[in-house]
Structures are given as structure tokens and as C-alpha cells.
Amino acid sequence: MPLTLFEKIWKSHRVIKGESQPDLIYIDRIFLHERTGSFALKSLKERSLSVKNPKHVFATIDHIIDTFPGRGDETLMPGGKIFITTMRNLAKEFNITLFDINDPRHGISHLISAEQGIALPGNIVTCPDSHTCTLGALGAIGWGVGSSDCEHALATSTLSSEKPKQMKVSFRGKLNEGVNSKDMMLHLIEKYSASGGSGYAIEFGGDTIDAMPLENRFTLCNMAVEFSAFTGIIAPDQKVFDYLKDRPYSPSKKWSENTEYWASLASDDDAIFDKHIEINSSDIYPSITWGLSPEESIPINGVIPKVNEMKNPDNKKDMESTLQYMGLKGGQSLLNLPIDAAFIGSCTNARLDDLRSAARILKDNKVASNVLAICTPGSADVKQKAELEGIDQIFKDAGFQWREPGCSLCFYAGGEGFLPKQRVITSTNRNFRGRQGRGVRSHLASPITVAASAVAGKIISPQKLTKQ
Amino acid sequence: MNWSSAFKGVTAPLLIDNIDTDQIIPSRKMKTVSKIGLNKSLFANWRYNYIKGKKAGSNHDFILNKKEFLNSSILLSGKNFGCGSSREHAVWALKDFGIKIVIAESFGRIFKNNCARNQLLTIELTRIQIELINELIKKDVKNNIIEIHLEKKLIVVPNHKNFEFDIDPFLMEMLLKGQDFIEYSLGKEKIIDKFLKNDKNKRSWAYL
Numbered sequence A: 001m002p003l004t005l006f007e008k009i010w011k012s013h014r015v016i017k018g019e020s021q022p023d024l025i026y027i028d029r030i031f032l033h034e035r036t037g038s039f040a041l042k043s044l045k046e047r048s049l050s051v052k053n054p055k056h057v058f059a060t061i062d063h064i065i066d067t068f069p070g071r072g073d074e075t076l077m078p079g080g081k082i083f084i085t086t087m088r089n090l091a092k093e094f095n096i097t098l099f100d101i102n103d104p105r106h107g108i109s110h111l112i113s114a115e116q117g118i119a120l121p122g123n124i125v126t127c128p129d130s131h132t133c134t135l136g137a138l139g140a141i142g143w144g145v146g147s148s149d150c151e152h153a154l155a156t157s158t159l160s161s162e163k164p165k166q167m168k169v170s171f172r173g174k175l176n177e178g179v180n181s182k183d184m185m186l187h188l189i190e191k192y193s194a195s196g197g198s199g200y201a202i203e204f205g206g207d208t209i210d211a212m213p214l215e216n217r218f219t220l221c222n223m224a225v226e227f228s229a230f231t232g233i234i235a236p237d238q239k240v241f242d243y244l245k246d247r248p249y250s251p252s253k254k255w256s257e258n259t260e261y262w263a264s265l266a267s268d269d270d271a272i273f274d275k276h277i278e279i280n281s282s283d284i285y286p287s288i289t290w291g292l293s294p295e296e297s298i299p300i301n302g303v304i305p306k307v308n309e310m311k312n313p314d315n316k317k318d319m320e321s322t323l324q325y326m327g328l329k330g331g332q333s334l335l336n337l338p339i340d341a342a343f344i345g346s347c348t349n350a351r352l353d354d355l356r357s358a359a360r361i362l363k364d365n366k367v368a369s370n371v372l373a374i375c376t377p378g379s380a381d382v383k384q385k386a387e388l389e390g391i392d393q394i395f396k397d398a399g400f401q402w403r404e405p406g407c408s409l410c411f412y413a414g415g416e417g418f419l420p421k422q423r424v425i426t427s428t429n430r431n432f433r434g435r436q437g438r439g440v441r442s443h444l445a446s447p448i449t450v451a452a453s454a455v456a457g458k459i460i461s462p463q464k465l466t467k468q
Numbered sequence B: 001m002n003w004s005s006a007f008k009g010v011t012a013p014l015l016i017d018n019i020d021t022d023q024i025i026p027s028r029k030m031k032t033v034s035k036i037g038l039n040k041s042l043f044a045n046w047r048y049n050y051i052k053g054k055k056a057g058s059n060h061d062f063i064l065n066k067k068e069f070l071n072s073s074i075l076l077s078g079k080n081f082g083c084g085s086s087r088e089h090a091v092w093a094l095k096d097f098g099i100k101i102v103i104a105e106s107f108g109r110i111f112k113n114n115c116a117r118n119q120l121l122t123i124e125l126t127r128i129q130i131e132l133i134n135e136l137i138k139k140d141v142k143n144n145i146i147e148i149h150l151e152k153k154l155i156v157v158p159n160h161k162n163f164e165f166d167i168d169p170f171l172m173e174m175l176l177k178g179q180d181f182i183e184y185s186l187g188k189e190k191i192i193d194k195f196l197k198n199d200k201n202k203r204s205w206a207y208l
């Protein structure tokens, strides 16, 4: 029977094939962070349960640590330190490898599980974090769960679930100038809604993806959860194999045999997908959100839809309150709207390639004087490599703060945040109400749109700055 | 929670799409590594007014602050309820408030699983059905009690209408038995170990 990439991996991990119950699926790797992993371990301890295979479990401290230079366990988030120390103590107690603050391998979990070769093609990796889907770029199933399911995985090395339906999203053709994978996802989610992927595992494919650097594929899979998908995945190719070779936890033996196996996981030509979406990549423009859901986005040269164009009366009310929160009006363009802050960071867009592309815009430019600009590299490795290339200097010369790795201003946990009514252009993944601080107006965009807007002091198209 | 008899409760309609878990409980309210006492943080940004970052009384416009809805145990919502962050605190906060059932057009996957693991029932209905229930509640706020019969897969709005719903039979069994998922799977340890032995031979590269 022909199978999809996802189905092949699922099948090879099936411990019990569900009939009157869901499938029981073996989990290769578990990654924890201090924000939710600490709960799972604590609860496991309270129940006197053990971790079935501590060798396959890793942890980091990324969510609520400060990202100021010289940071330690003290964090601006009230009560934050307790999450950090709990995570550290429990990792030790359960014999779990921890990439602690200021370890050269430290960073946001979804970045370092790839950098360290912990997530591999054909693997299933779980983490009590919704953006675990990021790892689909390696051809792994990244499975985000809550604390209880994480405990389940820790105690049994399995998770139980029905197999999700299969969707193929194909991007075809060449991308326009100034467009990257962030814009592709905003475009997809706008077109098919924030719940468009609900119930599906999504395989991204098509020649646009084939040609895309691996780093940008992470961004694509990362945003699969904003589309409500079970996960996002891309068939592993030579770019993936080259990336993983000689990583600390990658298998060192029988490399060619392994890559052959991984390549064989690609969906069969006649595999059956329950749904197909085809997107012409040349239809995608630099995109930006105007509202409070990633589905509320427009091409940067477009205008916000008008309230009276909404059919459903309940949506109309929603939209009015959304526009009021955002300080915007239906029918308005976002171009030239003054911004207060610009943020480049998060598991979506804080990889080396993201920083390089932003640096190309920032070089010999200055951030507008009224704009607070912050860059948080996604991991210590990204930071170090960027510094070797002099990218940090470009950011700093332009007027960006250059921070230590972590989740940072991607979300507001009561510590550092932007201020009410501040308009922020951000390379992160969620523009939810209050996500970056109470009352903050977040506009999601690609790192180059963020960089270009930071320089202009207002929302502008990156195409404008690159063409100058 | 005993799901074998009918559950009766007050329903609070919150018909907004894409209510994310950051709204159900803001991140800044997850202050300790504990699951209890989260009631007061439920929908904090909507339930309370804030002046300069400080709580300044209740927001009387918010449904759960209205007299008739203070004791709500059923929530009625739109599309994609519980999308976003995986935080299980969203479920713990709902439970701590007293919510036992969420009815929505669709749910965020992780949220829905988190509910199941915590004995909170999620029911999916169509937009039309949800709007109808909403209307029936609004028409007669004083008698806003609906019944949920899990085993019969039935929602009863007394003197009005019944709505059938679908639920995964396994999930229903787990709810009815009050069975813990981890214990259930720990019971399969022998099968898991047998799988592991085989798999280690087949996919040795995946083992550290």
C-alpha cells in the first residue's frame, strides 16, 4: 500500500495498532523546557514514576530566562527563578542531559534539538511545546503535547493518538524578491484560515521547497501549528543529511546506510493525501498581520478588510474589537504606520540565515531614533556564528540591542515586555492579544520586513529598502 | 467527575473564533510550578480591568462576571478554541473555575488532548447548532440549564431541543471509567518492551 512520509514514520513507530483504541506510538526523543517540562517532571516525581529512557530525554532553559548580557538565574519574570531551578534540579535527579544557561549548546529547544543532532529524519520527537513541529524540516515528526502527555511519554516512551489525516501543501515556482518562508506561511494561513490544517499532518513540497535552504524550511514547519496542523513535515534530502552529519548526537556509524533509509521515507508517488493545496509561489508578497490571529494578514502593499465586508455578525463584533485593540481601521493600509519597537528573535526566525538577511538590510543603515530594536539569536551556536561573521556588529552599529539566546520577547511572562499600545513589528509567530505585553500591538512579519521597518521607523516593504 | 449520569449546568456563550490559550490564561499568570489555584487567572485579561498594569476590579461586560453566568460549568465557543500554546494551565484554570465541558465548533489539538487527560469533556458541534444553543440561552437566561448525557451522546436543552454529538468511543470509555491515560499505557509495558527490542535491531541509528 502506498504511504506518505508521515505514514511511513508513524507505521515504523507503532507499538500497538489501535482498533477500539488509538495507536500507541513509540517516541524517539523527548525535549523539555523549564516552562512546561518542569511540571511534567514534578508530577512524575509526585506519582513516584520513573523516566523510561533518560538517555533519550534532553532539557533546556529557554522560556523565561533573561536575555540581557551577563544573565544568570535571576529573571525579571516574577517567580521565574523557581522554574529554572526546578528544571535544573529535576533534570539532575532524573539523569537527563540539560543544556543549561550559558552552555555553548544552549538555546531555544526547537533550534538546539536540530543543532545537536538530537532530532533525526524518521524520528518522532515530542516536547511540551506547540512549536515542536519545527523539526519537520529534518523529516522528523515533531509532536507538540501538553504536560500530561509529556509525562506519558517520559514514563512509557510512547504517546497515544489516532493517526491524523494527510494533507499535502505544494508551493510551486519562484518566490518574489523580498519574500521568504515566513511570508509563505502567513499567505497560506490567511487563505485557508488559522484552523485550516486542523486534524491534518501536513507535508510541504513542491519545487519552491526543494530549492529552499534548510534553515528557511524550519520556519515553514514551525508555523504549521498556527495553521492548527498536527505537525508539518518535509521529505529529508541531501541538504538535511549534510546538515546532520557529524552533529554531536547524530549517528556516527553507517552514515550512507542511514541516509539511504531516510531518503526512502519520502512519500510514495501514489500515496494518498486526504487534501491537496497548491500555491503558486509568485502569488506571495511580503506579508504582515494586522489583527490578533496569524490568519489576519495582508500583503504589505494591501489594505485591511472592511468590517462591513464580514458576513457573519459575530465575526463583525470580533473584528471591531480587534481593530480597536490594534488601533486600526478597516480599509486602511499598514504602510507608513509608525512603529515603537522591532524584534528579531524566536524559534520562527532567529537562525543564522534570518540574521544574515536582516543584516544585509541593516548594513550602513540606522534604526530610526524612536524605535526600540532588539535581536535575540535563537541559540548560542547561532549567536557565536553570527559574531564570527560580524553580524552582531552590523546589528549593534545600526542601533539594535544584541542579546543572549532565549525565547525573550516572543511572549510576555510578566517580566520583560513591550508597553500597552506600543506598535511592534516582530519576526515571531503569534500576534495574540497581549502576547508580547499587555495591550501590545504586534505585527508579524519576516525578519527582513522587521529590519527594513526598524530603519524606516514605520512599516515599510522590504522590497523598498533592498531596491534603494 | 462522574460522567455516567447526566450533567446539568449553566452555559456561558463566548462565541469568538480562535480563542487561544494565552487568552484562557495569560502567560504571566503561570507563576508557580503548581497546577492548583488557577481559577482567578482564567481569562484574566478579559475578566478584569487593568490600570497601568494593576488589576482594577472586574470587567462587568465579560460574560463570566455577569450574575447569571457566575456558576457556569459549560462553555460555548466558536472555531479553533484553545489554539496556540500547549500550556495545560488553560485546562487546569478552566477546571478550577468549575468548567466541566467545552462545546465548540473545533478545538486546538493539544488543548483537546489536554482536556481529555484532565477529565474535561470537549464536544464539537456545527456553527448552526452552536448558534441555535446560543439563541436558546439568550432567550431564557433565567432557565439556562442544559443537560449533557455522555453515554447517550446527547445535549438536551430542556423544553426546546436535543442535539446529538459524536465522541471517540475510547475517549468516552476513559471518561466513564475515570481512567488515567498514563496508568493505562503503563499496563502495556510488556508490549512496549517487545517493540523496543525489535526496533533497536531495525533502527539502531535511532538509539543512543
Ligand code: SF4
Pocket (backbone or CB within 6 Å): A063, A108, A129, A131, A345, A346, A347, A348, A406, A407, A410, A411, A429
Ligand atoms: S520562541 Fe516563542 S514560540 Fe518559540 S518556543 Fe519560545 S516562546 Fe514558544
